[in-house]
Amino acid sequence: MTTISKKRLAKELRELQTHGPPTGIAVVSAEDFECWLFTIEVLGNTLYEGEKFCLRFRFPGNYPIESPEVTFVVDEKWGAPVHPHIYSNGHICASILGNEWSPVLSVVSVCLTLQSMLASCTKKQRPQDNDRYVLHAPLSPKKTRFHYDDDTV
């Protein structure tokens, strides 16, 4: 990991420490500069009221130039939210995690975007191609070439 990415992540960690994470977000673990875990809830009157999810961030060596790998944790304890852009294996189809990533974005801004993506959901359903995708999916969603072909939803 380069000096720049370490420094940048150290700053983000300090920011979390000083100001605390945004409402509905909590740090589960951030013990190194490779993998951080957060819990995420959508507060207010939404389809996900009362549900809690776990988000995993993995940072490439040239973060923030390259985007982090962000997935919902799926194991005995956690599940992925049922959402038209979230696969049952926890992979997320969100343009800011792919070709719309910008190095000025941060862990907190990704959390906030995902929170609002959940908050604006009007129908709980899996992506149409969920079963096929999950069967073929690479371990890292960054190896998937998602098509963000509809901006209107």
Add this chain to the structure above:
Amino acid sequence: MDLALALAATGADDVSDPSDFPESFGILRTLDRTLRCPICKDLFNAPVLLGTCGHSFCSLCIREALKEGEKKECSACRVPTQESSIKKNIVLEESVEAYKTARSTVLALANDTASRKRRREDSTNGADLTPRPKRVKRESSGQDVDLGDERLEESEDSEVEIIENSKAPVDCPICDQKVPATRINAHLDEGCPHESVPEDKGKGKAQWAILLGGPGGKKGAKGGRRGSGRERDRSSSPPPRPLAKVSYHTLSNKQVRGLLQDQCLSESGDRKQWEQRHAQWITVYNANLDSSKPKSVDQLRRDLERWERLKARDEKEKEARVSRVDAKGYEKSQDEHFAKLIAQARASAKGNPNTIRQGASSEKPIEISSDLEMEPESGEAAQATVHIAL
């Protein structure tokens, strides 16, 4: 979970940040934030301006971003741009340099004022004889702000503990040398030169003097002299020109090696490494041209070697991590893993996946996993068409 502990464990807990300033000094936090690059969040280093939109970044940061991104656009506002729109931002660089010189002093003063205020509030009816500073109520924010002017007269007895703390040496995460905390960023930026930890003479008076331009304020004068020296340097030799980018796919191996030789760069490794090395060289070389205190070309070459070493180490660690994670997953749910393996094997149109899978049978879970990891790249990458709201 202790974030402070996590920071300390990485040896990178010395990074400066707007939150260094006490909460009651929101105005200073804002000032500090505006002088930081939106990409690395550090104080600007060789800042440049994008002529296409007017946003500023460190030269290296925006060059790396333009190199990596699929689209050539401003990282802050997404307006399309290109390398040729990168222009030196001289005024911003001067502002940042001046601010860097003043920062530790301003920080100490702010912390000092804040801690006095706390103490004053703690002590009941006038037991504390410290004179009360003027206080202004800011209409807009409703925030209390202590004016520093009375503090100036009190400089005799001001305790600058915070400065003392910030001078404590820290271990450099790269070379493990002891480096004064106040110098660690510059140390890293300069590529780990040898450091001698200086005597700690950060007494209040000297700090005040620096800020007021008094006898201790040699830094300001030196800055001025450096400025004029720079002008001389520039007039004596024509400014070096930026290196042009290369599209390697049209070149033969020999030609790529020739490019490396032209720049006195190592020819070790394979073709992919040559191209990466040369592309990175162009980026750091051009970014260095935007600095008013450019590094020597030799130093840049050493930086490039260090970059390659770190990159190689990073990739190795990543591989190890994938294996570890998967080994864990394997122990937890063997059945699920095998179900997935079978699915993968069925899905794979290439090679003879079934034999490969059987070869890597149950004693070697790690190999199975790395096999899985590789598959989408070697075979058909998973494709998904979904709707997106972002």
